[in-house]
Amino acid sequence: xxxxPERRCWEREQARLKAGVVEQDTEEWQxxxxxxxxxxxxxxxxxxxxxxxxxxxxxxxxxxxxxLQVLYEDCRMVAVTAPYVAGxxxxxxxxxxxxxxxxxxxxxxxxxxxxxxxxxxxxxxxRGFGVACxxxxxxxxxxxxxxxxxxxxxxxARDELHREQIRSLQRSGDTFPLTGTSGRVxxxxxxxxxxxxxxxxxxxxxxxxxxxPLYISVGHRVSLDTAVRLVRSCCRYRVPEPIRQADIxxxxxxxxxxxxxxxxxxxxxxxxxxxxxxxxxxx
DNA sequence: GCGACAG
DNA sequence: ATCTTGTCGC
Numbered sequence: 001x002x003x004x005p006e007r008r009c010w011e012r013e014q015a016r017l018k019a020g021v022v023e024q025d026t027e028e029w030q031x032x033x034x035x036x037x038x039x040x041x042x043x044x045x046x047x048x049x050x051x052x053x054x055x056x057x058x059x060x061x062x063x064x065x066x067x068l069q070v071l072y073e074d075c076r077m078v079a080v081t082a083p084y085v086a087g088x089x090x091x092x093x094x095x096x097x098x099x100x101x102x103x104x105x106x107x108x109x110x111x112x113x114x115x116x117x118x119x120x121x122x123x124x125x126x127r128g129f130g131v132a133c134x135x136x137x138x139x140x141x142x143x144x145x146x147x148x149x150x151x152x153x154x155x156x157a158r159d160e161l162h163r164e165q166i167r168s169l170q171r172s173g174d175t176f177p178l179t180g181t182s183g184r185v186x187x188x189x190x191x192x193x194x195x196x197x198x199x200x201x202x203x204x205x206x207x208x209x210x211x212x213p214l215y216i217s218v219g220h221r222v223s224l225d226t227a228v229r230l231v232r233s234c235c236r237y238r239v240p241e242p243i244r245q246a247d248i249x250x251x252x253x254x255x256x257x258x259x260x261x262x263x264x265x266x267x268x269x270x271x272x273x274x275x276x277x278x279x280x281x282x283x
Numbered sequence: 284g285c286g287a288c289a290g
Numbered sequence: 291a292t293c294t295t296g297t298c299g300c
Contacts, residue, residue, distance in 0.1 A: 046290070048291050056291090084291075086288035093290070120289045130289070151289045158287095215289080 010091055011127070018129045020137040026221040027114065027142060030230075038065045041234060042113030043242025044097045044135070046078075047250035049258065056080045057257070058096035059250035060104060061242060062113045068234065068241045072111045074100050075253040086151065087126045090134035101139045115142040115222065115230065117242045122219035124178060124187040126153050136220020143219030144227040145187070146243055150215055154180025165189060166213055175228055178215065187217030188228050193238045214238065 029037035041063050048056045055077060062072035082092040097118075105112055122132035122145030132145030150158055156178055165176040166189065175190040191213040216231050218224050234240035239247070 046291080048290080050292050084290060086290085089289055125289080145289085147289050149289060152287060153289095 010088060014090075014127055014129045014134075017134060017137045018127070020220075021123075021129065021133050022221045023123070023218050023223065024221070025223045025226050029114065030142070030222060030226045035065065035230065035233065038114055038230075040071065040111065040113045041065050041068075041230075041242050042101075042116040042141075043119075043240070043244070043246040044100065044116060045119045045243055045246035045250055046080075046093050046096065047247065047254050048080075049254060053083070054080055056096075057250040057253045058093075058100055059246045059253065060097065060100035061245045061249060062104070062111050063234075063242050063245065066233065068236070070245055072104065072108055073245075073249055074103060075249055076100070077253075077257060087153075089120050090129075090131040093120075094131060094134045094138065097135050098138050101135075101141065113141065115144065116219075117144050117146050117231065117234065117240055118219055119146065119148075119243050119247070121145040121147045121151055121187070121215065122217040124151060124153065124156075124215060124217035126151075128186075130217070130219075132217065132219025140221075142221040144222055144231060145215075145217040145219045146231055146240060147215040147217075148212065148239065150178075150189075154182055154184070154186060156180055156186070162189075166191070166211075169213065170211075175216075176213075178217075185224070187215055188224060189213040189215055190228060190232065191238070192232055192235050212238075214240075 025031055029035050044060050046056045046058050057075055058078045059075045061070055064071050078096045080092060084092055118132040118135055120132060121130035130145055132143045136143030150156060169176050169191055175188045177185045178187040178189055179185050191211055216228050218227055231240050234242060
């Protein structure tokens with residue numbers, strides 16, 4: 001659990017970093033209706049092991065645009081220290097994501113993404129500084145927050161109004177603003193994978209009832225409008241391709257990681273020859 | 284005061 | 291985040 005002193009420390013850091021957030025388009029391609037000039041879109045994600053709250057796999061992928069082919073992939077096991085607390089996700093995940101970006105810039109500078117899609121929120125956050133803002137400021141990359149669930153902040157909740165917005169969305173086929181009690185638009189809800197015309201009416205109805213929107217918000221150096229347009233153009237399925245690929249690959253990496261120790265472990269308690277065995281099996 | 288709460 | 295089976299349709 002997060003003790004009060006730690007929490008105050010976090011908030012101090014957030015306040016400091018927030019001063020660096022840019023909520024406007026800063027790149028030329030962002031102002032183009034077709035994103036001319038955009039060639040690489042990055043996605044980041046962490047996957048966790050079921051009962052283990054310290055081991056995770058951090059992944060960063062870079063996709064070509066607009067083809068959305070994987071150009072770069074980096075998966076790495078990391079030791080998570082901060083617990084998951086809603087509103088403090090950045091302090092749990094961001095350090096490893098920053099490392100991944102730095103590794104990419106050092107090893108494959110030509111593959112540096114021009115924008116990052118982040119699993120989580122940006123301005124749609126209790127203090128207007130979610131993980132997407134955090135990562136954007138620390139890497140100086142344009143970032144967009146894409147959450148699969150609504151973080152209830154500033155009066156936003158999964159209430160009747162929210163459900164009605166989702167229903168109306170399926171008629172207009174577009175997006176709806178996430179307006180807080182303060183009157184400020186913190187992000188946009190969207191659900192584009194609605195092309196279910198091939199289903200019969202019965203199934204279509206149940207599918208619509210269970211369909212969930214995406215929650216898109218500004219992270220850094222991008223306008224909300226551009227963020228929504230870009231995420232939409234990256235969606236083959238509900239989750240935009242960069243994040244989806246990062247998610248798939250980090251999960252797969254963990255799955256293999258989980259199997260590996262089982263082959264070595266039952267060998268023997270002696271430690272000397274274990275290193276040799278591991279060397280051989282790795283090669 | 285209690286509950287709700289991105290991944 | 292993670293645990294899980296089948297089922298339906300292209």
